[in-house]
Amino acid sequence: MHIANRMSRLGTETAFEVLAKARALEAQGKNIIHLEIGEPDFDTPKNIIEAAKNALDKGFTHYGPSAGLLDVREAIAKTVMAERPGFTCTADEVVVTPGGKPIMFFLILSTVDEGDEVIYPNPGFPIYESMINFVGGKAVPLQLKEEKDFRFDINDLKKLITKKTRLLIINSPQNPTGGILTKEDIEEIAKLAIEHDFIVLSDEIYSKIVYDDFKPYSILQIPGMKERTVLLDGFSKTFAMTGWRLGFGVMPAEMAKLVSKLQTNATSCTSSFTQEAGKEALLGDQSAVDAMVKEFKIRRDAIVDGLNKIPGFHCLKPKGSFYVMPNISGTGMTSQKMADFLLNEAGVACLSGTAFGKYGEGFIRFSYANSLENIKEALRRIEEAVKKLPKA
Numbered sequence: 001m002h003i004a005n006r007m008s009r010l011g012t013e014t015a016f017e018v019l020a021k022a023r024a025l026e027a028q029g030k031n032i033i034h035l036e037i038g039e040p041d042f043d044t045p046k047n048i049i050e051a052a053k054n055a056l057d058k059g060f061t062h063y064g065p066s067a068g069l070l071d072v073r074e075a076i077a078k079t080v081m082a083e084r085p086g087f088t089c090t091a092d093e094v095v096v097t098p099g100g101k102p103i104m105f106f107l108i109l110s111t112v113d114e115g116d117e118v119i120y121p122n123p124g125f126p127i128y129e130s131m132i133n134f135v136g137g138k139a140v141p142l143q144l145k146e147e148k149d150f151r152f153d154i155n156d157l158k159k160l161i162t163k164k165t166r167l168l169i170i171n172s173p174q175n176p177t178g179g180i181l182t183k184e185d186i187e188e189i190a191k192l193a194i195e196h197d198f199i200v201l202s203d204e205i206y207s208k209i210v211y212d213d214f215k216p217y218s219i220l221q222i223p224g225m226k227e228r229t230v231l232l233d234g235f236s237k238t239f240a241m242t243g244w245r246l247g248f249g250v251m252p253a254e255m256a257k258l259v260s261k262l263q264t265n266a267t268s269c270t271s272s273f274t275q276e277a278g279k280e281a282l283l284g285d286q287s288a289v290d291a292m293v294k295e296f297k298i299r300r301d302a303i304v305d306g307l308n309k310i311p312g313f314h315c316l317k318p319k320g321s322f323y324v325m326p327n328i329s330g331t332g333m334t335s336q337k338m339a340d341f342l343l344n345e346a347g348v349a350c351l352s353g354t355a356f357g358k359y360g361e362g363f364i365r366f367s368y369a370n371s372l373e374n375i376k377e378a379l380r381r382i383e384e385a386v387k388k389l390p391k392a
Contacts, residue, residue: 025343030347033370045285047288061272068270100205101127112132123356150178150316182217193229194228199228206237231249235278246270299368312328331389336354348378
């Protein structure tokens with residue numbers, strides 16, 4: 001069977017590969033603590049589940065519009081505006097998709113020609129680079145720096161912008177580091193986008209998972225950016241709905257038409273009853289979300305404090321998401337060797353920093369979307385395992 005050349009440019013998510021390795025070890029009888037997968041360990045709130053059940057009973061089992069059900073898009077528009085003061089949008093500027101990834105894929109397909117340059121955060125979500133390469137664009141990594149709390153230097157961004165720059169991807173709060181761009185950062189990005197006439201994909205999937213009274217700021221709130229920004233958001237992280245496959249994008253109406261057309265060709269539409277559940281998630285009781293974020297903060301503090309007690313480890317305290325990315329260069333091991341060592345010797349599954357790009361070398365990533373009890377046990381195991389390493 002002939003395989004198209006473009007398939008050689010398609011990447012993957014290492015988290016699922018590590019999960020498979022961990023499951024294989026578990027099948028052999030080894031106990032593994034899973035800190036590799038970016039998935040809340042909480043169940044979907046009951047009011048959301050009930051909304052899905054009711055939708056099924058009411059017959060929401062048929063095709064819907066490619067862009068999404070109108071009342072759901074209206075609910076999304078209402079919520080996005082409430083959370084981003086100064087920004088306005090309508091249902092015509094919303095597209096509902098099966099998860100958040102289609103928004104980034106469809107946007108890149110719609111806007112990036114072969115040879116166009118796309119600047120993306122590195123270390124960053126690996127699918128950004130994968131999709132840029134797949135469509136024939138040039139992936140241009142923008143380094144996130146530990147000394148800047150895993151933000152990037154605006155001067156570094158300026159140096160990467162060329163006449164071929166078509167798109168900039170930003171992600172705040174960020175996977176894998178938990179870093180957050182400041183309002184000042186975002187204002188500078190907006191100036192550059194307007195000056196150099198490029199599009200911004202703002203991935204804000206973790207915008208509600210923030211700590212210490214931090215208030216996220218969206219580039220959509222800046223005048224002149226609505227016309228050149230696509231917001232990516234969704235339900236997987238905030239509402240513990242990873243398996244429901246429900247995300248959305250907010251964008252100029254003309255772009256929404258193009259993205260909807262791609263959805264028509266790719267998936268037809270998003271499941272109707274899951275959209276009804278999503279509407280309840282946005283408009284219904286938020287107490288479960290608040291409780292989840294409160295618990296994540298407790299876990300964050302525990303894992304950061306614990307990692308900083310381990311020789312050779314240095315870990316910043318993230319302001320958002322549910323990840324930490326400790327610097328392990330003090331151990332003398334590469335990122336991949338450390339990740340493999342912790343899986344095989346300590347029974348703790350994590351990801352190499354290089355799974356998120358070349359600038360991830362020297363780091364590993366843990367997801368603290370696991371119980372506090374398991375996190376404390378993982379820290380104990382890691383500390384014991386690291387003691388056995390020869391001193392760097």
